[in-house]
Amino acid sequence: MYQSDITQFLNQLKQQKPTLEAEQRRGRSLLWDKQPVDLDERAKQQASRVEQTPYVYYQNF
Template sequence: MYLFRRPDYRSDATEFINALKKQNPELEAQQRHGRSLLWDREQDPEIRAQYEAGRVAQKPYVYGTNAD
């Protein structure tokens, strides 16, 4: 136990978000649903394999000039 411990700092943004979540309890579920629409998707292995096959190796020094 600390004798001179200060209270934990909470920024105005954190306080605002906490108050918003308290006013609207289903907000986090709505955020997760919105995320699932865009990001949480099954990946197609065939498309992923095509993407990996089409990669081009990077040159060792990318900022150099083409002295070919």
């Protein structure tokens, strides 16, 4: 059965590092898997937000 060079490389890499997929999943979960958003808490945060002045450098006039 034909396998491309890339497929052969990936198979060889997986044999050399059997924990590679688990490490990738762990890294993905750190960056992309987020906790569910509490909508009530989010509404409170948005309501308590202080509006920024239009020109922030001269706000003391």
